[in-house]
Amino acid sequence: MSDERPAIEVDGLVKRFGDVEAVRGIGFSVRPGEVFGFLGPNGAGKSTTINMLCTLLRPSAGRARVAGHDVVAERDDVRRNIGLVFQDPTLDGYLTGEQNLRFHAELYGVPRALTADRMRQVLEMVGLWDRRGDRVETYSGGMKRRLEIARGLLHSPRVLFLDEPTVGLDPQTRASIWEYIRHLKDAEQITIFLTTHYMDEAEYCDRIAIMDSGRIVALDTPGALKEGVGKDRVQIRTADDTAAIAALRERFDLEATLAEGVVTFAVPSGEAFVPRLFAELGVPIVSVSVSRPSLDDVFMKFTGSTIRDAEGSATDWMRMAMRGRR
Numbered sequence: 256m257s258d259e260r261p262a263i264e265v266d267g268l269v270k271r272f273g274d275v276e277a278v279r280g281i282g283f284s285v286r287p288g289e290v291f292g293f294l295g296p297n298g299a300g301k302s303t304t305i306n307m308l309c310t311l312l313r314p315s316a317g318r319a320r321v322a323g324h325d326v327v328a329e330r331d332d333v334r335r336n337i338g339l340v341f342q343d344p345t346l347d348g349y350l351t352g353e354q355n356l357r358f359h360a361e362l363y364g365v366p367r368a369l370t371a372d373r374m375r376q377v378l379e380m381v382g383l384w385d386r387r388g389d390r391v392e393t394y395s396g397g398m399k400r401r402l403e404i405a406r407g408l409l410h411s412p413r414v415l416f417l418d419e420p421t422v423g424l425d426p427q428t429r430a431s432i433w434e435y436i437r438h439l440k441d442a443e444q445i446t447i448f449l450t451t452h453y454m455d456e457a458e459y460c461d462r463i464a465i466m467d468s469g470r471i472v473a474l475d476t477p478g479a480l481k482e483g484v485g486k487d488r489v490q491i492r493t494a495d496d497t498a499a500i501a502a503l504r505e506r507f508d509l510e511a512t513l514a515e516g517v518v519t520f521a522v523p524s525g526e527a528f529v530p531r532l533f534a535e536l537g538v539p540i541v542s543v544s545v546s547r548p549s550l551d552d553v554f555m556k557f558t559g560s561t562i563r564d565a566e567g568s569a570t571d572w573m574r575m576a577m578r579g580r581r
């Protein structure tokens with residue numbers, strides 16, 4: 256098969272659970288070798304999407320092809336070509352790392368003659384070769400996640416799905432998991448589809464789709480999405496904040512906000528603006544900082560709320576829904 260064909264192709268995909276439309280007609284396509292991320296708050300529909308692509312859930316409408324196969328009509332072909340790391344851990348703690356992998360290899364029909372070499376390869380890749388003989392219950396959270404990634408790779412899938420691969424891990428461990436994921440892309444020439452609700456993690460992806468309430472509201476490279484916000488954030492400390500805010504409005508036609516002694520406003524190119532600011536503000540400036548837009552700003556632009564607020568409302572909504580069910 257030519258490498259030019261998309262690794263994942265999705266068109267008009269919908270999933271309903273009773274009255275709840277968890278995924279509301281999404282479409283996108285992922286290139287072979289890409290690290291593609293779904294970013295969105297809890298309840299956005301990320302896991303539901305992954306589960307449809309992995310053939311664990313049947314779509315209510317629309318189509319999806321993974322590694323060239325239809326997720327409904329060619330379910331077994333899809334399954335043979337994918338690896339999956341679930342949101343919740345599924346390792347057997349009483350078994351060693353090696354035993355966990357061997358069990359999986361048998362499940363997937365990896366030829367016996369190849370198993371030993373392949374196990375060593377994936378265990379070395381995630382830095383667990385030396386710990387292979389230890390029971391998994393003695394592993395740290397990060398080691399368990401790495402073992403799950405190794406397991407997902409064991410049968411040499413063309414597409415690896417990772418649902419919230421770093422959820423619940425400390426920042427340092429999250430960073431190291433990401434190193435392995437990025438490394439995988441080169442070592443295995445694999446396509447990686449993952450979900451996250453951590454803004455900073457979306458930066459590691461080649462492209463991201465921002466998902467909110469079952470819809471894709473934006474899709475591009477992290478850089479292009481941030482450029483699309485169009486403005487830098489300038490923050491200044493001044494000798495007289497009230498006068499500074501008034502001067503920004505009158506002389507520069509800029510609306511600024513004040514919080515904790517910092518005056519904040521947005522301009523198209525912050526660094527070029529700073530010299531003018533010093534020359535023309537007319538209020539002594541104590542310090543200044545310019546920052547590029549972040550993915551938080553992107554999320555805000557497309558959804559009108561921060562990802563944290565969106566999570567709050569989704570959680571509240573779920574609580575209400577649960578109460579209603581009882």
Ligand SMILES: Nc1ncnc2c1ncn2[C@@H]1O[C@H](COP(=O)(O)OP(=O)(O)O)[C@@H](O)[C@H]1O
Binds near residue numbers: 272276297299301302
């Ligand atoms: N099996 C299910 N039955 C009913 N509702 C579900 C089911 N799975 C998910 N949902 C609902 O679908 C929506 C999306 O959930 P999910 O895909 O898990 O979001 P995410 O992974 O982005 O947090 C939520 O409102 C959730 O409550």
Ligand SMILES: [Mg+2]
Binds near residue numbers: 418
């Ligand atoms: Mg989820």
